[in-house]
Amino acid sequence: DTAVSQTPKYLVTQMGNDKSIKCEQNLGHDTMYWYKQDSKKFLKIMFSYNNKELIINETVPNRFSPKSPDKAHLNLHINSLELGDSAVYFCASSPRLAVWETQYFGPGTRLLVL
Amino acid sequence: TQLLEQSPQFLSIQEGENLTVYCNSSSVFSSLQWYRQEPGEGPVLLVTVVTGGEVKKLKRLTFQFGDARKDSSLHITAAQPGDTGLYLCAGTGTASKLTFGTGTRLQVTL
Numbered sequence: 001d002t003a004v005s006q007t008p009k010y011l012v013t014q015m016g017n018d019k020s021i022k023c024e025q026n027l028g029h030d031t032m033y034w035y036k037q038d039s040k041k042f043l044k045i046m047f048s049y050n051n052k053e054l055i056i057n058e059t060v061p062n063r064f065s066p067k068s069p070d071k072a073h074l075n076l077h078i079n080s081l082e083l084g085d086s087a088v089y090f091c092a093s094s095p096r097l098a099v100w101e102t103q104y105f106g107p108g109t110r111l112l113v114l
Numbered sequence: 115t116q117l118l119e120q121s122p123q124f125l126s127i128q129e130g131e132n133l134t135v136y137c138n139s140s141s142v143f144s145s146l147q148w149y150r151q152e153p154g155e156g157p158v159l160l161v162t163v164v165t166g167g168e169v170k171k172l173k174r175l176t177f178q179f180g181d182a183r184k185d186s187s188l189h190i191t192a193a194q195p196g197d198t199g200l201y202l203c204a205g206t207g208t209a210s211k212l213t214f215g216t217g218t219r220l221q222v223t224l
Contacts, residue, residue: 004156040216040217041151041200041217041219042214042216042217043157043202043214043217044214045211045212048211056211058211090156090157092156099144099145099206099211099212100144100145100162100164100206102159102162103159103212105156105157105158106156107154107155107156108154108155108156
């Protein structure tokens with residue numbers, strides 16, 4: 001009964017490929033997020049969605065396109081992968097769109113672009 | 115851009131020692147959270163502090179929010195190997211998002 005799940009856990013791919021990462025939460029939360037954690041462990045928000053509506057888009061290249069088919073899912077599609085995209089991508093959710101709410105993180109997707 | 119600097123970056127101590135991790139910014143935050151992240155997992159929330167000067171205790175962990183709401187500290191008493199992990203502070207400011215700190219990696223050995 002995992003609260004926030006991501007697939008795949010590991011993703012190794014060649015430069016120029018297109019890939020998707022999926023996220024699902026079974027907590028009934030309204031808000032979902034994508035974060036990127038670089039090799040120095042710095043965690044930065046990329047996107048947030050509230051009730052399937054895009055709220056935050058943090059100057060992320062437009063090769064990254066999030067999609068929220070319903071409140072429980074937030075997927076991330078990446079076109080034309082670059083070496084610099086290698087990182088750990090975390091999905092998170094919170095009950096409501098309020099920053100003081102607890103955010104529940106998934107286990108992460110480790111992306112390596114060769 | 116709001117930045118949160120954590121110090122130290124790395125800390126290796128023996129079981130039973132005390133330690134303090136600092137989280138500093140030149141910006142004011144409306145609230146501040148502390149997370150712990152273990153290898154291969156996502157961050158897990160430890161505490162949220164909201165009021166300037168607020169002190170919260172979680173067993174051997176003591177969290178303090180600065181009076182001016184620009185800084186915070188995490189003090190661990192009698193550290194144990196189970197405390198090992200990456201500690202992240204995160205602040206909420208004018209935008210509806212969390213800004214994470216630079217992180218402190220703690221290693222507690224027997």
